[in-house]
Amino acid sequence: MKSALSIATVILAILAGWYAAAALMNASLQRDAYANAGRTDYSTRDLIADSLNMERPKLPAPHQVVSELYRLVLATAPTSKRSLVYHGAITLEETLIGFLIGATLGIALAVVIVSMRWLERSMMPWIIASQTVPIIALAPMIVVILNQFNITGVAPKAAIAAYLSFFPITVGMVKGFRSPDPLMLDLMRTYSATRAQTFLKLRAPASAPFFFASMKIGAAAAVVGAIVAELTKSEDGGLGARLLEGSYYGQTVQIWTALFVGAALSAALVGLIGFLGRATERRMGFVP
């Protein structure tokens, strides 16, 4: 309750700051607009009110973003190319396919790495190093290369989403499979458990918290991958395409709405995984 109040206050403060910033940043644009229209008799109040309702403001006011969101999400048919549900669904599809592929491959590689020591010693440094590399730079190239093979549409973007979510999941799952302490591993040895049994009965269950943590990071990375991939092939639509289009034509309100839908998408995915994670961990007894 107390923290809900604090969060509400901070959000209100952010909104107030946003309005103030919007008025300040747009004022000079609005003054130019008045000058062009030959108006000189405006009061400060007019100036503020009008700069919060410009068509192409430097910073749109919150209510402009909300009304545009309402118009493009709820009031437009989801099949229309103007609807943000349409574009959001494209991005979501790419994200989910990519995320599933990335997660499957990431977990598979983690299993292989944990079961073969020489692989870990030779590959792990590279996988960790790959985390420090801006792999997103590869995105435009992957799209073009797949294009050479006539793979177009959702697939190239899903590939990039998969690629971005792959590495954090591998690293997290290797850590998770490694997390049982030596005492437990010794106990398994006294039971003369085989490697496969140790893995299934000890390592895999013990990795559950790491699994959900790395799924969250992977899902967030997949959203970023899908959006960035859409920048390269923007004719197929998607939230990234809306961002690029908005930036070409100076449609700031369009950029902000696309941004908010992207944020909601990512927050929903991460929130869902977090919820599943908490429920599972409670049932497995990780949290009291």
Add this chain to the structure above:
Amino acid sequence: MNGRRLAERVADLLPPLAFGLAVLAIWEVGVRLLHVPMIILPTPSAILARFLTSIPTLAADFWQTIKGVLIGYAIGCAAGVAVAVLVDRSGFLKRGLLPLGNLVSALPIVGVAPIMVMWFGFDWPSKAAVVVVMTFFPMLVNTVAGLASAGAMERDLMKTYGADYWQTLIALRLPSALPFIFNALKINTTLAMIGAIVAEDFGTPIVGMGFRISAEVGHLGIDMVWATIAVAAVTGSLFYAIIAGVERRVTFWHASYRAKEA
């Protein structure tokens, strides 16, 4: 003793090095044997040749991008620490800001790139602005967690010394927050590179690594793309390695390093 340690380090480095070389060799031989066209995958030797002949272009791109990365990184991280120290004084702000900070770190913040390009123009300041936004929140969240990490015993000790808030902050709480701060500094190296490179998709003064990649992809100069990616990869790894090196020097007392020395 020293000789043995050196030998151990070499033994640690050998398997990954061998693996890396093997990948390069398979890449080179495979591409040549299967006659993979250049526009799909150039050989490592072709990429190296391209790199050597285009050093001036690559250097110009590097400087353009790194300006935005470093300046944005410095501002974003400093602001994150500063706000964390301010927030830390008020429990109310901490309860209100932290959940939001955690939420923001799950969002695709690179999306602010077109807005920043619109506000700050095509040159590096807009890239620095994207980097500031991307690096700020991880730093804020980590520093707040770090400031809370000093133990009750140590805090009590400071109280018995009659230390005031600032003395406790500087002598105890900031040092104990350092491992957390360095964690954020390391995460932020990658985020900063990503932010600057993606922001270049939305407009640049036709120079910069992100611009070079999308431009060369446009007219299928894939070897140049790979050369640029190699530069970006080495830059990112070096940036990370430098921060990790500083961390080792500054937080040598931390348990994670002590254990390795024993």
